[in-house]
Amino acid sequence: MPIEFALPDLGENIENGDVVSVLVAVGDTLVEDQPVIELETDKAVIEVPSSISGTVTEILVQQGDTVAVGQAIIKVEISAAAAPAAVPPPAPEAQAEAAVPAPQPAPTSAGPIEFALPDLGENIENGDVISVLVAVGDTLAEDQPVIELETDKAVIEVPSSISGTVTEILVQQGDTVTVGQAIIKVEPSAAAAPAAAASTAGAQETTATPAPTPSPGTPSAAPAAATPPAPITAAATTTPTKLVPAAPSTRRLAREIGVDITQVKGSGPADRISIDDVKAHSKKLHESPSAASSIAQAAPLPDFSQWGEIERQPMSKVRQITAQRLAQASSTIPMVTQFDKADTTDLEKWRKEYGKKAEAAGSKLTPTAIIIKILGAALKAFPQFNASIDIASQEIIYKSYCNIGIAVDTPHGLLVPVVRDVDQKNIIELSVELGEMAQKTRDRKVGPADMQGGSITISNVGSMGGTAFTPIVNPPEVAILGVARSSIEPTYVDGELLPRTILPLSLSYDHRLIDGADGARFLRWICAALENPFVVLLEG
Amino acid sequence: MNTTKLAIIGGGPGGYVAAFKAADLGLDVTLIDEEVNPGGVCLYRGCIPSKALLHIAKLLNESREAEKWGVKFAEPEIDLDRLREWKNEVITKMTGGLGQLVKARKLKHIQGRARFVDAHTLHIDKADGDQDQLQFENAILATGSRPAVPGVFRLATDRIMDSTGALELNDIPASMLVVGGGIIGMELGQAYAALGTKVSVVEMLPGLIPPADRDLVKPLQNKVAERFEEVMLNTQVTQLEAGPDGLTVHLQDLDGKKSAKTYDKILLSVGRVPNSGDIGLETTAIAVDERNYVQVDGQMRTAEPSVFAIGDLVGAGLAHTASHQGAMVSEVIAGHDKLVFEPNAIPSVVYTDPEIAWCGLTEEEAKKIGRRIKVARFPWAASGRATTQDTNDGVTKLLIDPETDRVLGVGIAGSGAGELIAEGVLAIEMAALASDIQLSIHPHPTLSETVMEAAEVHYGQSPHLYAPKRS
DSSP states (O other): OOOEEOOOOTTOOOOOEEEEEEEEOOTOETTTEEEEEEEOOSSEEEEEEOOSOOEEEEOOOOOTTTEETOOEEEEEESSSSSSOOOOOOOOOOOHHHHHHHOOOOOOOSSOOOOEEOOOOTOOOOOEEEEEEOTTTOOOEEEEEEEEEEOOOOOOEEEESSEEEEEEEEETTTEEEETTTTTEEEEESSSSSOOTTTTOOOTTTTOOOSSOOOSSSOOOOGGGGGOOOOOOTTTTOOOOOOOOBBBBHHHHHHHTTTOOOOGOOOSGGGGOOOOHHHHHHHHHHHHHOOOOHHHHTTSSOOOOGGOOOOOOOOOOOOOHHHHHHHHHHHHSSSSSEEEEEEEEEEHHHHHHHHHHHHHHTTSSSSHHHHHHHHHHHHHHHHHHHHEEEEETTEEEEEEOOOOOEEEEETTTTTOOOEEOOGGGOHHHHHHHHHHHHHHHHHTTTTTGGGGOOOOSSSEOOOOTTSSSSOOOOTTTSSSSEEOOOOOEEEEEEETTTTEEEEEEEEEEEETTTSSHHHHHHHHHHHHHHHHTHHHHHHHHH | OEOOOOOOOOOSSTHHHHHHHHHHTOEEEEEEEEESSSOOOHHHHSHHHHHHHHHHHHHHHHHHHHGGGOOOOOOOOOOHHHHHHHHHHHHHHHHHHHHHHHHHTTTTTEEEEOOOOEEEEEEEEEETEEEEEEEEEEEEEEOOOEOOOGGGGSOTTTTTEOOOHHOOOOOOOEEEEEEESSSSHHHHHHHHHHHHOOOOOSSSSSSSSSSHHHHHHHHHHHHHHHHHHHEOOSSSEEEEETTTTTTEEEEEEOOEEEEEEEESSEEEEOOOOOOOOSSSSGGOOOBBBSSBBBOOOTTSSSSTEEEEEOGGGGGGHHHHHHHHHHHHHHHTTOOTTOOOOOOOOEEEEEEESSSSEEEEEEEEHHHTTOOEEEEEEEEGGGHHHHHTTTHHHHHHHHEEEEOOOOOEEEEEETTHHHHHHHHHHHHHHTTOBBBHHHOOOOOOOOOTHHHHHHHHHHOBBBBBBBOOOOO
């Protein structure tokens, strides 16, 4: 009996990818670890190796398909000899985040109790009262709508969680009410009357889902006009899910609030998804808007075709992620760019002199390799540049390692592989590594792990030109060094006007962590070291 | 011209549930159905009358079996007219109740037949002879299905009945051939057998109740081997001849062997076809597939965005599925427009003696899709309650995901399986693990314990079923 080989957990929070190519065919004999497909994820192009051996009986995906972790890729007839456990869809790591329960009034027997605006989920903190649906003296049943509230997501009815007689209305139409604020006072009935009064329209909706429910008070003539909030993910499809481990009520909530439940990690036994898991997932989506949603928030575009011919092309994964990360960096980091110039006349002379040694080692002695070495030394001298900010815990994280990211221009877009432990490597070693890595990057063979863990990034556009530019910090790093094109400029040296090679440098940094003076000092130190590498030995 | 927010065409368990739900959600609803009261095939000519007959069949069978338990009854006398009357009372009571619910909800109910004029207008031929047009914002098509009649059976004779005819109970034929060993054929075949008819079954496929796992069908197969004249599998009806003494049926089996037999009557139960042909779909963008089922998306929405279709018309085949779809579609129309029909488990029940019920994955399906499962089986021979009822031939099984222990399917054969299966549906819908069932206390002595004991089997030993450990 053939078994399915599903896309295994690729780590790195990778949830899906696009199939670049299928590397096996029906009838192929497949051995363990043999690549099955080439997959483009938002991090890199990777080959997915098989974890089973056998004969391929069916290919379930094709080029261009988006495949999610756990989705079957191929079917394999296990060879009789080796029929071990089929690879199960990887169990997503349990991730529990208990949602705050809706505040419940303490059931005291003495006197009226307050009913406060419960947690409405979806990060809704407050809303404006459109109408009050109960009056003093009304008998209130549990789940009966109390007020109609307009939040920034939708108009919703807030159902009561208590029953009794309404003794006081504490809000009125137009008021802004925050979660936890008292709305009405209720004298609880001695024997909590069941929802006899609320057996008609609207009473079925017992949860505080932010979807409109026709109100019994206002027989709505056009209920379809009140539309639920716009989805925050692309989950608003009508494709039924298959056997998601979640209760029907949980699956319904996910649908109603536009969460793709197949993307939710369950915290229950064997990854069972609870309502709290769905809410936590939704919260997370709101906190870190995905590329799709940040694009969705952009201003509407005009119809460009009115001015001439246009062509629409889908954004590649790399482009999507670049757009998202740079927008996030630009909007969350207060950035300053410091400019300086280094006289690299002597350095260039030495570089040509010692270039042969690098060639013997199989590489070219490039300015970038030298700058990496000097920048590594600068990080030792200025540890606040080898740091990250943890705003949540109000801490600064200092790193003892010294890894430098290199922005590489590839046909697929901008990628930033990281050269590790540059402080422990000499310039020739760095040159060799850099050469290999650049090639690997252009071939899109770098993995997600190769592009993480940088301390600081270098963006060298010198080969293209330019006198200066303002690079954008690559978070969670706090600085980026831009290198423009060096040129021969007339320069006074000891009172004499001489033609010197001048290299313009631009340092953008996170002003939250780095003060202007430090920025200037850091860049000057780098310039000084480029002019006289002895500085590195002395202070680096 | 009259207008309505929501027009619902067909008052079966799909249509009337949709209508009631929509009315409860505050929508302006018009329900169009041919009968005085809602009910559809289910109440008038299907589930409900057949259950009434099967109740009588059960009584008859048990009274005969009672002899071996020490109680002997005289051979029962069957007053066919009173039996028919009682069955009709059941129908009237049920459909009349629905009629009252229509009035209580102040639903607009039109007795008549509707067909599309365009994607937002219906033409209605009313039962009272009037004609009308109705303009709607949304419509739900729930026109159901009817028995299929293959060409060879299109003979002008009252000796051929479909399920509707069989439920009319005009007489108790001396002999009857049930054509099609599916759910309807087996249920009605057993009802007539209990009333005294010599029943035979012919089925084209190699087994009875084709969609069920074979181990679940086994107890039924054994029972009908005793009570039916003959069960012919892998056999087709090639020709019919009406004679003075009955219908002569020409049969041919898989090996090409031919035979001819004569029966008083034939019960034709070879499936049902959707009522999609005479409702004016051609005036809209609504598409049907090659078997004439209306094509819908996951929300039951047709190619006409304002029109939905549910139930047998889209191939649901089960009243409870139609009802669920109907309620969901009404919610969608009322503004919950993100809902999708996506159950994890739909129960199927065969109300024979013994009953068969299953939900979620079956072993056959698991095999077909290559999904690895573990099957935990608890035979009713080890159930106390089954022994007290002399129904030891049953079996309860769980289909379990080997990696997570999640329950993916439940199958039950035996008395009351249709009631027991609900626990399986809940377990699958709630994503229960076998251990959740194992650790839930089940009442003793009941047949429901067999579900718990099957879970115990999965974890090694059930207290009442010892199996030597496999090495």
